[in-house]
Amino acid sequence: xxxxxxxxxxxxxxxxxxxxxxxxxxxxxxxxxxxxxxxxxxxxxxxxxxxxxxxxxxxxxxxxxxxxxxxxxxxxxxxxxxxxxxxxxxxxxxxxxxxxxxxxxxxxxxxxxxxxxxxxxxxxxxxxxxxxxxxxxxxxxxxxxxxxxxxxxxxxxxxxxxxxxxxxxxxxxxxxxxxxxxxxxxxxxxxxxxxxxxxxxxxxxxxxxxxxxxxxxxxxxxxxxxxxxxxxxxxxxxxxxxxxxxxxxxxxxxxxxxxxxxxxxxxxxxxx
Numbered sequence: 001x002x003x004x005x006x007x008x009x010x011x012x013x014x015x016x017x018x019x020x021x022x023x024x025x026x027x028x029x030x031x032x033x034x035x036x037x038x039x040x041x042x043x044x045x046x047x048x049x050x051x052x053x054x055x056x057x058x059x060x061x062x063x064x065x066x067x068x069x070x071x072x073x074x075x076x077x078x079x080x081x082x083x084x085x086x087x088x089x090x091x092x093x094x095x096x097x098x099x100x101x102x103x104x105x106x107x108x109x110x111x112x113x114x115x116x117x118x119x120x121x122x123x124x125x126x127x128x129x130x131x132x133x134x135x136x137x138x139x140x141x142x143x144x145x146x147x148x149x150x151x152x153x154x155x156x157x158x159x160x161x162x163x164x165x166x167x168x169x170x171x172x173x174x175x176x177x178x179x180x181x182x183x184x185x186x187x188x189x190x191x192x193x194x195x196x197x198x199x200x201x202x203x204x205x206x207x208x209x210x211x212x213x214x215x216x217x218x219x220x221x222x223x224x225x226x227x228x229x230x231x232x233x234x235x236x237x238x239x240x241x242x243x244x245x246x247x248x249x250x251x252x253x254x255x256x257x258x259x260x261x262x263x264x265x266x267x268x269x270x271x272x
Contacts, residue, residue, distance in 0.1 A: 003147065005047070005123070007040040008033070010073020010094035012123040014147045026118060026144065031175070031211040044123065047072060047095055054093070054100045059239060059246060062186065064107075067243055068095040076120055076241045079193055080104070081184055085164040086111025090182050090193045091241065092135075094122040101130050112136060112163050116195030117176040118144035120241070128152035136163065138171055138178025159229075170233065172197045172226050174208050174218050181230075189236030192251060198230065198258075200240030204247050205258040220266045227259035 005012045006024040009032055013021050020041040027034045052072055057065045059079065067077035072094045079090040087110050104110060110131040115121055124135045125147050137145070139155040161169045166185040173179050175197050182193040192198075198206040208223050210216045218226075230252075238251035247254050 004041045010122045089113045091120045092122045092124045125149045140178030190234045191237040192235040196241040200245035
């Protein structure tokens with residue numbers, strides 16, 4: 001079967017035979033983009049053949065990051081959360097190869113995969129089948145699934161969903177209606193795995209956008225609501241969507257400052 005992958009966003013599609021899909025709805029959505037050169041496609045087999053591989057890095061105790069080199073799609077990382085009750089893969093990347101499968105299995109496999117929003121759905125069905133675990137997605141974003149799989153995908157509703165003891169998903173919205181963050185009560189003050197629902201910025205703040213590549217902001221009322229949800233969670237560290245985007249400590253205060261800064265910027269007089 002030919003499960004084509006969008007070269008721009010890294011989303012894997014359902015089998016379409018010998019020809020790729022006519023378009024990528026994920027990229028045609030105004031939160032993403034179709035490159036000026038037009039839509040391009042690849043496959044997992046082609047990525048492996050071209051020498052793409054996954055790199056690993058320990059971000060914190062019991063937290064490992066996985067990202068592909070050279071970059072595939074958007075370039076996000078996945079985070080492997082290790083707990084006494086099983087491992088959770090937070091967000092997902094497109095490339096899955098034999099080395100990655102062996103390493104994850106050597107670390108105890110996966111109890112669950114959870115994904116923040118549709119831009120990181122990537123090859124989630126491949127990962128689910130490789131490790132025999134469900135993928136948890138918020139039901140509000142169900143229409144953005146490009147490779148349906150009743151055996152792999154679990155759609156949750158509402159504002160929170162416990163995955164394992166100490167590991168809980170929270171709907172934050174904003175970037176997507178079902179935009180999700182993961183709260184990990186790890187005994188070290190807690191951690192927020194934010195994807196780019198709350199994007200970690202280089203200056204140890206976070207920010208909130210409806211579209212990141214097209215730089216479209218969210219309204220003040222929505223960011224204030226999101227800030228209130230985050231204020232109710234206890235965490236010290238924040239781990240974002242991309243390599244190096246981490247706030248190792250003081251994360252809750254940084255998020256509060258970030259919300260205030262965002263709201264003040266929307267209210268500021270231009271030029272001041």
